[in-house]
Amino acid sequence: MNFRWDIIFEYAPYLLKGTILTIGLSVSSILIGTFLGLLIGLGKIMRNKVLAFPFYCYVTVFRGTPLLVQIFLIHFGIVPFFTGETNAITAGVIALSLNAAAYIAEIFRAGIQSIDKGQMEGARSLGMTHTQTMIHVVLPQAFKRMIPPLGNEFIVLLKDSSLLCVIAAPELMYWGKAMGGQYFKVWEPYLACAFIYLCLTLILSFVLNRLESRLKTE
Amino acid sequence: MIKVENLKKSFGDNEVLKNINAIVAPQEVVVVIGPSGSGKSTFLRCINQLETITGGHIFIEGLDTTDKKVNINKVRTEVGMVFQHFNLFPHKTVIDNIMLAPLKVRKVTKEQASQRGMELLKKVGLAEKANAYPDSLSGGQKQRVAIARALAMEPKIMLFDEPTSALDPEMVGEVLEVMKQLAKEGMTMVVVTHEMGFAKEVGDRVIFMDEGFIIEENIPSEIFDNPQQERTKAFLSKVL
Numbered sequence: 008m009n010f011r012w013d014i015i016f017e018y019a020p021y022l023l024k025g026t027i028l029t030i031g032l033s034v035s036s037i038l039i040g041t042f043l044g045l046l047i048g049l050g051k052i053m054r055n056k057v058l059a060f061p062f063y064c065y066v067t068v069f070r071g072t073p074l075l076v077q078i079f080l081i082h083f084g085i086v087p088f089f090t091g092e093t094n095a096i097t098a099g100v101i102a103l104s105l106n107a108a109a110y111i112a113e114i115f116r117a118g119i120q121s122i123d124k125g126q127m128e129g130a131r132s133l134g135m136t137h138t139q140t141m142i143h144v145v146l147p148q149a150f151k152r153m154i155p156p157l158g159n160e161f162i163v164l165l166k167d168s169s170l171l172c173v174i175a176a177p178e179l180m181y182w183g184k185a186m187g188g189q190y191f192k193v194w195e196p197y198l199a200c201a202f203i204y205l206c207l208t209l210i211l212s213f214v215l216n217r218l219e220s221r222l223k224t225e
Numbered sequence: 226m227i228k229v230e231n232l233k234k235s236f237g238d239n240e241v242l243k244n245i246n247a248i249v250a251p252q253e254v255v256v257v258i259g260p261s262g263s264g265k266s267t268f269l270r271c272i273n274q275l276e277t278i279t280g281g282h283i284f285i286e287g288l289d290t291t292d293k294k295v296n297i298n299k300v301r302t303e304v305g306m307v308f309q310h311f312n313l314f315p316h317k318t319v320i321d322n323i324m325l326a327p328l329k330v331r332k333v334t335k336e337q338a339s340q341r342g343m344e345l346l347k348k349v350g351l352a353e354k355a356n357a358y359p360d361s362l363s364g365g366q367k368q369r370v371a372i373a374r375a376l377a378m379e380p381k382i383m384l385f386d387e388p389t390s391a392l393d394p395e396m397v398g399e400v401l402e403v404m405k406q407l408a409k410e411g412m413t414m415v416v417v418t419h420e421m422g423f424a425k426e427v428g429d430r431v432i433f434m435d436e437g438f439i440i441e442e443n444i445p446s447e448i449f450d451n452p453q454q455e456r457t458k459a460f461l462s463k464v465l
Binding site: 126130134135143147 | 273275298299300301302304305306308310311312313314315316325326329330371374375378
């Protein structure tokens with residue numbers, strides 16, 4: 008097999024551009040998804056079952072349907088419905104954020120519920136309100152426990168951003184496909200993409216590991 | 226100081242407290258004893274309403290704290306509690322554990338909170354542990370920090386829920402010592418415990434509970450040396 012390094016070098020600027028967009032899409036979706044996920048997770052554990060119900064539905068729908076289907080619906084349906092036109096990057100961030108939020112909500116819920124109820128009682132017995140206790144006592148501890156599963160979710164999200172090539176968002180995989188299409192090659196473009204995704208996920212795991220060890224209290 | 230009237234508490238169909246009436250006078254140390262499952266911890270947790278009561282009234286300094294209009298958070302600032310399992314905040318250092326509630330609830334300045342926190346740590350003999358995390362402390366040290374944390378709110382009443390039950394035997398003494406000191410200083414205390422020695426030595430009054438009722442209450446010497454009720458006698462014969 009004749010592995011053509013030259014076409015990888017030719018496409019290097021595009022792959023770089025794609026990588027930057029992949030990072031941008033992933034980071035913004037992680038931030039928005041985490042914020043929404045926290046709200047939905049808190050919503051789901053409300054004692055009032057009627058108020059908690061919409062959050063429960065949200066998680067069920069977004070976890071229960073394929074991300075690819077959500078991407079199509081948002082790109083061709085929801086975004087044009089509100090703005091009259093569509094934009095692959097906007098639709099991509101929305102789809103990734105909303106999808107990740109459902110999983111992150113579950114991570115938050117599990118994290119919060121894993122904190123011993125003695126923590127809540129300890130703080131409440133000092134006269135702190137439920138909200139103060141959540142902010143200063145429960146969430147900081149829950150967050151620490153949530154880092155490993157959140158890290159998993161961020162890695163999944165980063166990789167899932169490659170699905171956005173189907174709506175022509177010019178991220179990494181889009182340029183990989185373009186390269187394959189131009190030269191009728193398989194190994195060069197997709198191995199190059201795989202390698203770059205691997206580097207990105209390794210960096211992400213490294214950052215999360217550092218964060219986790221910095222928050223150690225023993 | 227505390228007046229409990231017709232207190233009832235059920236968990237589902239399980240009636241844990243059946244009509245409890247009790248009074249705690251200012252500066253009094255009341256020790257609650259009884260077999261496990263007798264409702265003594267629940268009784269204590271009803272006083273600051275960590276348990277939602279099913280019926281009855283609890284007056285603290287004349288205020289009916291079971292009235293829905295009363296801000297229970299405000300009441301709890303006056304009623305400190307120490308738990309069997311310490312319930313320290315593991316993500317905060319010892320001094321931050323103590324300072325948190327004064328800062329957030331009492332809204333004192335950081336300097337005031339830290340100064341008062343250090344005084345309290347000195348009092349419980351742990352000033353050198355101020356910047357340690359709770360997980361690095363022994364059980365006895367954790368419980369002393371928990372006592373200091375409760376005292377930081379300057380409560381008028383302290384509730385102790387089996388404060389030595391989760392400790393290794395050699396650490397029980399150091400915690401009881403701090404509690405004795407507090408009693409001496411005139412703190413109003415309600416203590417649920419299995420430490421009969423403490424009840425005898427420090428208690429002004431002992432309440433014996435069984436199956437959700439107060440069976441007998443009296444000064445310690447009477448309860449221990451001359452119990453009136455059969456159930457009290459049976460319980461004491463097993464634990465003494």
